[in-house]
Amino acid sequence: MEDLILWSRAQFALTAIYHWLFVPLTLGLGVIIGIMETAYYRSGKEQWKQITKFWMKIFGINFAIGVATGIILEFQFGTNWSNYSWFVGDIFGAPLAIEGILAFFMESTFIAIMFFGWNKVSKGFHLASTWLTVFGASISALWILVANGWMQYPIGMTFNPDTVRNEMTDFWAVALSPIAINKFFHTVTSCWVVGSAACIGISSWFLLKNRHTEMAKKSIMIAAPFGIIGILLTIYTGDGSAYQVAQKQPMKLAAMEGLYQGTTKAPLVAVGILNPHEKVMNNEAKPLSFEIKIPYILSFLGYRDVNAFVPGINDLLKGGYPTQDGSTPLSAKQKMESGTLAVKALSEYKLAKRENNTYVQEKSLQTLKANYSNFGYGFIKDESQLVPNVALTFYAFRFMVIFGSAFLLLFSLLTYFNFKKISYERYRWLLYSGIIGIPVAYLVSQSGWIVAEVGRQPWVIQDLMPTFSAVSSLEASSVITTFVIFCVLFTVLLIAELSIMFKQIKKGF
Amino acid sequence: MNVLKKIFNFYYQGFRSMTLGKTLWLIILIKLFIMFAILKIFFFPNFLSSKADGENEKANYIISEMEKRTNK
Known part of the structure; x- marks a missing residue:
């Protein structure tokens, strides 16, 4: 595959x-x-x-x-x-x-x-x-x-x-x-x-x-x-x-910037060399082995606010980082669970329809609708x-x-x-x-x-x-x-x- | 009718007086032949139609493919 x-x-x-x-x-x-x-x-x-x-x-x-x-x-x-x-x-x-x-x-x-x-x-x-x-x-x-x-x-x-x-x-x-x-x-x-x-x-x-x-x-x-x-x-x-x-x-955006750990007042990397050893969820290594940064610019470009928090790759996977609208983003694992529910609900819906089971149809349709925004995460095996x-x-x-x-x-x-x-x-x-x-x-x-x-x-x-x-x-x-x-x-x-x-x-x- | 004749003559004379254009048209025609008469027919069939007939069967096939690829 x-x-x-x-x-x-x-x-x-x-x-x-x-x-x-x-x-x-x-x-x-x-x-x-x-x-x-x-x-x-x-x-x-x-x-x-x-x-x-x-x-x-x-x-x-x-x-x-x-x-x-x-x-x-x-x-x-x-x-x-x-x-x-x-x-x-x-x-x-x-x-x-x-x-x-x-x-x-x-x-x-x-x-x-x-x-x-x-x-x-x-x-x-x-x-x-x-x-x-x-x-x-x-x-x-x-x-x-x-x-x-x-x-x-x-x-x-x-x-x-x-x-x-x-x-x-x-x-x-x-x-x-x-x-x-x-x-x-x-x-x-x-x-x-x-x-x-x-x-x-x-x-x-x-x-x-x-x-x-x-x-x-x-x-x-x-x-x-x-x-x-x-x-x-x-x-x-x-x-x-x-x-x-x-x-x-x-x-x-995080990939464009090589940004693993998010930060407020995020700078823009004008010139940089990525550290090839940096891995997801690795908090030890430094993402960039060389960098020239312009302070505040990434926060401003991304959110029109020099103090805004720009999430990094690890934040996006872990979820729960601060956002502009005050919402709490789900973690990758939560989205994967939600996506799995959506894909499973679709299968159940089709089966229930074949069996003419209206109760299961309705129930699975509700689950599908509630989780559809994460549908694709149902296919993600590893974050x-x-x-x-x-x-x-x-x-x-x-x-x-x-x-x-x-x-x-x-x-x-x-x-x-x-x-x-x-x-x-x-x-x-x-x-x-x-x-x-x-x-x-x-x-x-x-x-x-x-x-x-x-x-x-x-x-x-x-x-x-x-x-x-x-x-x-x-x-x-x-x-x-x-x-x-x-x-x-x-x-x-x-x-x-x-x-x-x-x-x-x-x-x- | 006169207008149609004028349009026909416009294109006819245009194509006849082409110099570089003739080479370009030849390339276009060869390319289209390769694309539609060879690539599309022999290498790019409609995959889904080869697996299922009708809308309902196709939908069921897609679901079965999705189920195979879920994370559980």
């Missing part, structure tokens, strides 16, 4: 990471193209049209190779995660259906005009099509993130014991979940940073090669300030994410299973924050140089930084997803379903086979994309 879970998770992670190589550039570069074409529309200068068409080709290559890679994730839901797929019912299906319809009608209609429509439709209609393609792509992302947000914070549903499915009772609670909305803005604005980094990196390469310098500078002139807006909004929404995580997924991979979450979070913030510096310098009309070519290190920024931006973006998804383990649906109850009873060997097939397929497609893209970039504007 452990092999099966490991490989199923690895396969999902591989596909999601591969899919996420394409999405940020589509969402980020799309807006940049929209701004460039708007400049063409307003100024009428052919140079802007040429610049727009060049970046549109890069956008097109990325879009073509990336299109439908997300569908593979849906294949996996039906095969590898069938228990999960059944259990979530229409809650996951509805947003994905909306996404599919929107993506098909908006993106596929307007993207055709975007590429085929030059000189065939009016300038205004073409510009509108470009913006609608970008808007459509972003709206598609919204529905995917609504589905993901629900997994992190399940609301707006009731559990139907007859069908063993969660049924949506409040569409707007699901669609406007604070986690989903914050996640959407954080994700989309971070994609703007990736788009800007790609545009700046490629333009820097042209400047270093002394080719198409005017157009490369004009591209940076758009991408750098747009990148500043992107990174500032990403930081702002990242703060919102931290706040939401503290309220809804405190274990993830250490409730702790995510602390090292991966901790380091991915730091990588995201530190290197993500570095983009603010890079974009600001480039904007300042442009504003002061300082030649970029004199500062080759800056141009090299721009090129290095492309892979770094992708790594930062992927790190964000690692924090979000590894940090919430073992939950597929927070508190309701862990990975080990969500996975299908498959042979691990069949999952390994498809994992290898995906590795080969993705590598070939990635090589195809990169070679086409590099060839197109070398051709120039």
Whole structure:
């Protein structure tokens, strides 16, 4: 079973990471193209049209190779995660259906005009099509993130014991979940940073090669300030994410900080090295062997109060720690007992229904309802299973924050140089930084997803379903086979994309 | 009818005048073929449908799977 879970998770992670190589550039570069074409529309200068068409080709290559890679994730839901797929019912299906319809009608209609429509439709209609393609792509992302947000914070549903499915009772609670909305803005604005980094990196390469310098500078002139807006909004929404995580997924926050023992006036670890010997419930070892802390910040970010108590991993397992609303959180063991009651009550309910025993049905239904919020804990065998991979979450979070913030510096310098009309070519290190920024931006973006998804383990649906109850009873060997097939397929497609893209970039504007 | 003809011509001429786009479409079609004609059919069947028929049976199968994995 452990092999099966490991490989199923690895396969999902591989596909999601591969899919996420394409999405940020589509969402980020799309807006940049929209701004460039708007400049063409307003100024009428052919140079802007040429610049727009060049970046549109890069956008097109990325879009073509990336299109439908997300569908593979849906294949996996039906095969590898069938228990999960059944259990979530229409809650996951509805947003994905909306996404599919929107993506098909908006993106596929307007993207055709975007590429085929030059000189065939009016300038205004073409510009509108470009913006609608970008808007459509972003709206598609919204529905995917609504589905993901629900997994992190399940609301707006009731559990139907007859069908063993969660049924949506409040569409707007699901669609406007604070986690989903914050996640959407954080994700989309971070994609703007990736788009800007790609545009700046490629333009820097042209400047270093002394080719198409005017157009490369004009591209940076758009991408750098747009990148500043992107990174500032990403930081702002990242703060919102931290706040939401503290309220809804405190274990993830504790893992992000390597925090085992909770404290009031909790500091934020700016830089740190985890002590590899630290274990759950071990009060002897020091969690961090090296650390630079910023006092009070974690309490403030998590609870908007510098004196607030931030629970650590051990507090969350032991329960009974002080909370903002004065409630007393249950311990992991209490939640496991409650979860066991819920799962057992569901079995009893089904049996009683078959035997037409209304008294037991009613009684078991009451027990199920009373304990349903801990349903997933009924599958937890050892409380250490409730702790995510602390090292991966901790380091991915730091990588995201530190290197993500570095983009603010890079974009600001480039904007300042442009504003002061300082030649970029004199500062080759800056141009090299721009090129290095492309892979770094992708790594930062992927790190964000690692924090979000590894940090919430073992939950597929927070508190309701862990990975080990969500996975299908498959042979691990069949999952390994498809994992290898995906590795080969993705590598070939990635090589195809990169070679086409590099060839197109070398051709120039 | 005239509008439909215009739309058809728009796409027809657009596809005909593609250069790089032809390569990209070829990649898209190969990818979709691999995904839907090979991967989906041979490697990613609907697992639950292979184990149970009908909604009620599927629900019972899910419960039996859950019972196997409880902590007791």
